[in-house]
Amino acid sequence: MxxxxxxxxxxxxxxxxxxxxxxxxxxxxxxxxxxxxxxxAVQWVVTLGLSFVYMIRVYLLQGWYVVTYALGICHLNLFIAFLSPKVDPSLMEDSDDGPSLPTKQKEEFRPFIRRLPEFKFWHAATKGILVALICTFFEAFNVPVFWPILVMYFIMLF
Structure with missing residues (x-):
């Protein structure tokens, strides 16, 4: 080189x-x-505060529904990953009896390991809110849509 x-x-x-x-x-x-x-606790309070600031801004400006919809989908995706196990038990090739307890001394019993840890969940959610908040400062992201349709799409995805 x-x-x-x-x-x-x-x-x-x-x-x-x-x-x-x-x-x-x-x-x-x-x-x-x-x-x-x-x-x-402070991290989540700050995130909720940012979320509140975003909601107030969108309410007062009466727009940016597509950005809000994208933020909702992003948070829904993060929440599903947070609630999902890291390893899907249905894909494991165990017997048909279901999951079993550890049988050896060296095996560690881990009942539930998240696919998305809490810190990464908080970090991604906060970044998403900040990006959406920044998008509200640009008129190009204010796409005119009929917002009840977006609400129905979100409810169906949820």
Missing amino acids: SEGDSVGDSVHGKPSVVYRFFTRLGQIYHSWLDKSTPYT
């Missing part, structure tokens, strides 16, 4: 200013995420 071929390298082999900026920004972001991990 020659100079300048790797990601973020400038012509002289040093990382570019833009690459260093975004790398540092990512490190700061992950540092804040790591610091917020023990405070699950």
Whole structure:
């Protein structure tokens, strides 16, 4: 590999200013995420607050129904993944008697492992709300639709 071929390298082999900026920004972001991990109640309160701000904004502006519908579908998908087991018991090749308890000392009994852990669920839900909130600042995302149809679609998917 020659100079300048790797990601973020400038012509002289040093990382570019833009690459260093975004790398540092990512490190700061992950540092804040790591610091917020023990405070699950605060995380969910902030997410509910953002959700409330989004709902008030959409209500006052009377629009952005497609964005709201997409946010609802996103949250529904995340919620289903959160409630689903990591391994589908119906696909396991056990006997027809159903699941059994561990029979060896080394086997660990895990009754339920989620496909989507709570932290990732919170993180994805919060990012979704923030993206939807940002979309409400651009008129291009305010697609005129008959919103009761979207409500019926959402109820049917739910």
